[in-house]
Amino acid sequence: MGPRAYIYIAVMALVTFVIRVLPLTVIRKKIKNKLFKSFLYYVPYVTLAVMTFPAIMDATNSPWAGLAAFVLGIVLAIIGADLFTISVSCCVIVFILELFIH
Amino acid sequence: MKTTTATHSDIRSYFFKGMKDGIPVALGYFAVSFALGITARNAGLDWIQASLCSFLLNASAGEYAVFTMMQSGASILTTALMVAIANARYLLMSFAISQKFDPKTHIRHRHLVGYDLTDELFGLAMSVDGYLNPFYSYGAMAVAIPGWTVGTGLGVVFGNLLPARVLSALSVGLFGMFIAIIIPPAKKNKVVAFFVGISFVLSYIADRFVTFIDSGVKIIILTVVISLCAAFFFPHTDDEEKEAG
Numbered sequence: 001m002g003p004r005a006y007i008y009i010a011v012m013a014l015v016t017f018v019i020r021v022l023p024l025t026v027i028r029k030k031i032k033n034k035l036f037k038s039f040l041y042y043v044p045y046v047t048l049a050v051m052t053f054p055a056i057m058d059a060t061n062s063p064w065a066g067l068a069a070f071v072l073g074i075v076l077a078i079i080g081a082d083l084f085t086i087s088v089s090c091c092v093i094v095f096i097l098e099l100f101i102h
Numbered sequence: 103m104k105t106t107t108a109t110h111s112d113i114r115s116y117f118f119k120g121m122k123d124g125i126p127v128a129l130g131y132f133a134v135s136f137a138l139g140i141t142a143r144n145a146g147l148d149w150i151q152a153s154l155c156s157f158l159l160n161a162s163a164g165e166y167a168v169f170t171m172m173q174s175g176a177s178i179l180t181t182a183l184m185v186a187i188a189n190a191r192y193l194l195m196s197f198a199i200s201q202k203f204d205p206k207t208h209i210r211h212r213h214l215v216g217y218d219l220t221d222e223l224f225g226l227a228m229s230v231d232g233y234l235n236p237f238y239s240y241g242a243m244a245v246a247i248p249g250w251t252v253g254t255g256l257g258v259v260f261g262n263l264l265p266a267r268v269l270s271a272l273s274v275g276l277f278g279m280f281i282a283i284i285i286p287p288a289k290k291n292k293v294v295a296f297f298v299g300i301s302f303v304l305s306y307i308a309d310r311f312v313t314f315i316d317s318g319v320k321i322i323i324l325t326v327v328i329s330l331c332a333a334f335f336f337p338h339t340d341d342e343e344k345e346a347g
Contacts, residue, residue, distance in 0.1 A: 005151045011178055012168050012185045013158035019189050021216035023196035025209055037194075038333035044191040045287060045294050046332070047325040048163055048280040049301035051188075054309050055170075059273040061266065069274045070281070077285030084130055087137075090278030095271035 065097040113237045120226075120241020127222045127242065128249030135250045137275035138165055139257015145173035153255035160218050160250060164188040166276060171318040184318050187325050195224045204233040211236035218243045221283070293336045301328055 053070060060066035069090040076086045135156055142152035147169070159165050167188040171181040196216060203212065215227070215236050226242055227234050261269060288295035301324065308320045315323070 002146075005147055005172065006154075008168065008172055008178060008181060009151060009155045009158065011182055012155070012164075015182050015186050016159050016161060016164055016189050016192075017217060019186060020192045020196050020219045021213055023193060024200045024203075024212040024216045034337050034339075035333050038336070038338040039329050040190055040194045041338040042294070042297060042329040042332040043187065043325060044163075045284045045298055046301050046328045047188055047190075047321065048284050049298045050305040050321050050324045050328075051163065051166065051170075052277050052280045052284075053302045054306045056274055056277040059270075059277065061270040065270070066274060069278065073278045073281035074285055077282055078289060080286075081282075083279055083282040084133065086282040087133065087275045087278035090274045090281075091271045094274050095267065098267055098270060 060094050060098070062098055062101045065094040065101065068097055069094050112235075116235040116237040117241040117244075120238040120243075121245050122241075123226050124223075124242030124245040127226070128245040130222070131246055131249040132253040134162055134276065134279050135253030136257040136260075137272055137279075138162060138169075139254040139259075140261040140269060140273055141166055141169045141276065142254065143258045143261040145169040147172070147258065149255040149258040152258045153251050156254035157247065157251045159185075160220050160247065161185075161189055161192075162276065162279065165254075167318075167321070174317055176316060176318045180316070180318055180322075184322055187322055191221075192219050195219055195221075199224065199227060199234065202228060202234045203236075207233075207236065215239045218247060220246070222246070293332065293338075297328055297332045304328065 056070045057063040057066035060069070072093050073086050073090045076089055081089070138156070139149075139152055142155070142165075147155070155165060155168065159168070164185050167184045168181060171184055176184070196219060199215065199219065200212075203215075215234075218239070223239065223242055223246060227239055230238060261272075264272070284294075284298055288298045304324055305320075308315075308324060309317070312320065
């Protein structure tokens, strides 16, 4: 990536900082617009879902191991496992499965 | 003179309380940012660049988006748009925190607390009784920021030394965290569950069948369209939040 990465990092840091401090410093009011408020409510779940699948299948050496981690993660989250356990379990199942696949 | 001393000891006790509460956050950050460092390394960043990015952005999904965009050769404008969307939720949290501060809180404190407004530190800040003392947040930040920054740097460095098999396994750690964030709310709220499911399906279709659009742009379009549909057809009210939360 080289030195160009620093320009990217500086711009992204600025964008992120502005999003975080604008309501704290300038606006200081509650958002009234229901559509905008609802939109902001759904965005994190939708964007994380879109970024997770099918990208998780491309992250691993074998796409099937990635798919297995995806399914395991969802099952563990449904039965109430905490963030750390879910994250580590996903790594472990990929490691074990790829021992057999390769 | 007497008042000054009292204020100082107050500041210290808030700071140490924040540090103590921040320790589990910092440990979690270390593990997650290590995985993030591996993503940064794949995008061609060195450990200085990746650590700097973590120090300045303090955002898992946001940084993951930045690294994948850089890897795919996206322009600065596209990447900025993506990071704005990935971090859009912080706008909401910032509104919430602004109500949590004593209205007299100095703008300097507002900037500093806002700079490290993450999901976890937001949770800590909202959990205190009454007004949020900024020094409580500074205490938590004093342990959380090093955990996040050092973890990312080590992820880049040791990502180079680890065997491919271990790297492959560690690379899903971040996705595991994303799953851990989206599934519990989906369990409580059927609308969220429905749209998370729709997101998985449409993202798969877009990835496999729509080849003429850059992958970063696809994420932006899908996020905006799906979230707008959800907001339009199922407006979210604060009452539901209380029920679910």
